[in-house]
Amino acid sequence: MARERWATKIGLILALAGNAIGLGNFLRFPRQAAENGGGAFMIPYFVCLLVIGLPLVWVELSIGRLGGRHGRGHTAGMFEVLWSHPLSKYLGALGIFIPFVIGCYYLFVSSWCLAYSIFSLSGSYFGLGSLDAVSHFLAGYQGIERNDHFSSAAPAYGFFAVAFVLNVAILLGGIARGIERLALLAMPLLFVFAVILMIRVLTLDPPAGAGPDQTVLNGLGFVWNPDFGAIADPKVWLAAAGQIFFTLSVGWGILHTYASYIGPDDDVALTGLSTASLNEFAEVVLGGTIALTAAVVFFGVADAARIAGQGSFDLGFHAMPLALEQMPGGRVFGAMWFLLLFFAGITSSVAMLQPTVALLREDFGFARAPAVVVTALLVLAGSLCVIAFFAHGVMDQLDFWAGSFGLLAFGFLEIVVFTRLYGMTKGWEEINRGARMRVPRVFWYVIAWVMPLALAAILISWSATNLGPELSLAAVAPADRPYVVGARVALVAGLVACWLAVRAGSRRRAAREAAS
Numbered sequence: 001m002a003r004e005r006w007a008t009k010i011g012l013i014l015a016l017a018g019n020a021i022g023l024g025n026f027l028r029f030p031r032q033a034a035e036n037g038g039g040a041f042m043i044p045y046f047v048c049l050l051v052i053g054l055p056l057v058w059v060e061l062s063i064g065r066l067g068g069r070h071g072r073g074h075t076a077g078m079f080e081v082l083w084s085h086p087l088s089k090y091l092g093a094l095g096i097f098i099p100f101v102i103g104c105y106y107l108f109v110s111s112w113c114l115a116y117s118i119f120s121l122s123g124s125y126f127g128l129g130s131l132d133a134v135s136h137f138l139a140g141y142q143g144i145e146r147n148d149h150f151s152s153a154a155p156a157y158g159f160f161a162v163a164f165v166l167n168v169a170i171l172l173g174g175i176a177r178g179i180e181r182l183a184l185l186a187m188p189l190l191f192v193f194a195v196i197l198m199i200r201v202l203t204l205d206p207p208a209g210a211g212p213d214q215t216v217l218n219g220l221g222f223v224w225n226p227d228f229g230a231i232a233d234p235k236v237w238l239a240a241a242g243q244i245f246f247t248l249s250v251g252w253g254i255l256h257t258y259a260s261y262i263g264p265d266d267d268v269a270l271t272g273l274s275t276a277s278l279n280e281f282a283e284v285v286l287g288g289t290i291a292l293t294a295a296v297v298f299f300g301v302a303d304a305a306r307i308a309g310q311g312s313f314d315l316g317f318h319a320m321p322l323a324l325e326q327m328p329g330g331r332v333f334g335a336m337w338f339l340l341l342f343f344a345g346i347t348s349s350v351a352m353l354q355p356t357v358a359l360l361r362e363d364f365g366f367a368r369a370p371a372v373v374v375t376a377l378l379v380l381a382g383s384l385c386v387i388a389f390f391a392h393g394v395m396d397q398l399d400f401w402a403g404s405f406g407l408l409a410f411g412f413l414e415i416v417v418f419t420r421l422y423g424m425t426k427g428w429e430e431i432n433r434g435a436r437m438r439v440p441r442v443f444w445y446v447i448a449w450v451m452p453l454a455l456a457a458i459l460i461s462w463s464a465t466n467l468g469p470e471l472s473l474a475a476v477a478p479a480d481r482p483y484v485v486g487a488r489v490a491l492v493a494g495l496v497a498c499w500l501a502v503r504a505g506s507r508r509r510a511a512r513e514a515a516s
Contacts, residue, residue, distance in 0.1 A: 018347030037230025064259025073358030095253020104382030110345025120334030219293030363505025
C-alpha cells in the first residue's frame, strides 16, 4: 500500500510540536523549576537540552525517516532495519507498547480538561472558596468520592466518551486529513490562549487583603530566582534531565512514527530544531509564567510552594480554578486555561495511538478504518480499567512503569542500537541527509559518547532512587495493594501480547514480501 505523507512542512512541525507540548509543559515544568533551585534549575535544564534532548530528537527523527523509506512506521520494524537480529523487533516493540499504555490514562486526564472548560463557563466550581473544597470537587468528578457536587462518576465517563470519540475521528482521517488538520487548528489556538493568559497573569493586581508577598514579581521570582547552591545537587541534574526527556517526548516511539511519513530526503535536522524550539517556548516562556505566578498572587509564596510540592494536578486543577474565579472575566479565562490544556492533551493522545495503528496497517495489512477501530477498542478497554480503579492507584502504576521507567529504558536502548549496532558513521550521515545546514560536528561526539553515558547514568540513578520504594509497596495502602499488583500483572501481560503481535506481524510482512 502507498504510504501516507504529511501535506505541508508547517503541518509536520506543528504535529511534532503538538505531540511534544502536553500537560507537562504547563503543569510539570514550573513545579520542577520551583522545587529545584528556581532560575538555577535552568542551567542543568539547558545543558541537558543540548547534550540529551535535541540530539535525541535528531536521532529519533532520522530513525523514523529511515524506517519510512523501508515501509516501516513503528519502532519494532525500524529496529529490524537498524539491526538485523531476531531480538531487534522485541526491543523496538517498546516504542509501540509505551505510548499505548500512556494513552490509556492520558485520554482520561485530557478529558478532565475538556470537562473543566465547561465547568468554567458554567461556573460550576465557582464559590467553593478553599483549596480543600476544590480538591473535593475534583475527587467527586473523578469518582474517588461521592459528595454534594457529584453523586456518581457519570460525568467523568461522559466527558471521557467525548474525548475518546474525538481521538478516534481524528485517527480515522489519517495523517494529512486527520492529525495534520488537528495540529493546524489546535496548536495556533493553544499559543493564542497561552499568550493571552500570560499577559493577564502578568497584569494581575493582588486580591483584597493580600499579604506583601502576593505580587506578580514574587510569583515570577518563585520560579526564576536562582538558588545556585542547588546546582551542586545531583538530584537537580536528574530532575532537569527527566524534564527534558519528558517534555520533548523522546523515548516514546512517537517521533519515529511521525517521521516515517516524511519524504526520504526531507530535512530532519531543521525540523527537529524547529520542533524543540516551539516546545521550549511553550514550556519555558509560557508554562513558566502562568500557573505558579497566579498561585503566588492569589495564595502567597508559602501556599504556592505547598501546592507545587503536592503535585502537578494540584496546581492545575486545585489552585488555578480558585485563582481564575477571582479574576475579572474568570469564566472566560478559565475556559481558555482548560481548553489550552485540552488542546495540549489531544494533540499528544492521538500521537500515542498512531504507532499501534501503523503496526496493524503495515504488518497485518489492515485498512486504516479497521486498524483505528481495533486500536480504539483496545485503548478503550485499558482506559475503562483506569477509570474504574482510579481511586486505587492504577493510573500511578501505569505512569511509573510506562511513563517514567519505560521512557528512560527505551531511550537508552535506542541510542545503543543507533550508535553501536547500526553504526555512528551511517547514523551521522542519516541525520544530515537532505539537511540545508549540517548539524555541527561536535554533536557527532555528543551522540556517539556523551549521550550513551549520560542516559546510562540517568537510568541507573533514577532506578536506584525510585525502583526500591516502588517495588516494596511500602507507600501503598493495604487496601490498594491487590489493585497495584493487578496493574503490574496487566502491564507484563500487555507487553508479552505486544511482543507476540510484533512477531506475528513481522512474519506476515516477510511472507507478503517473499510472495511479491
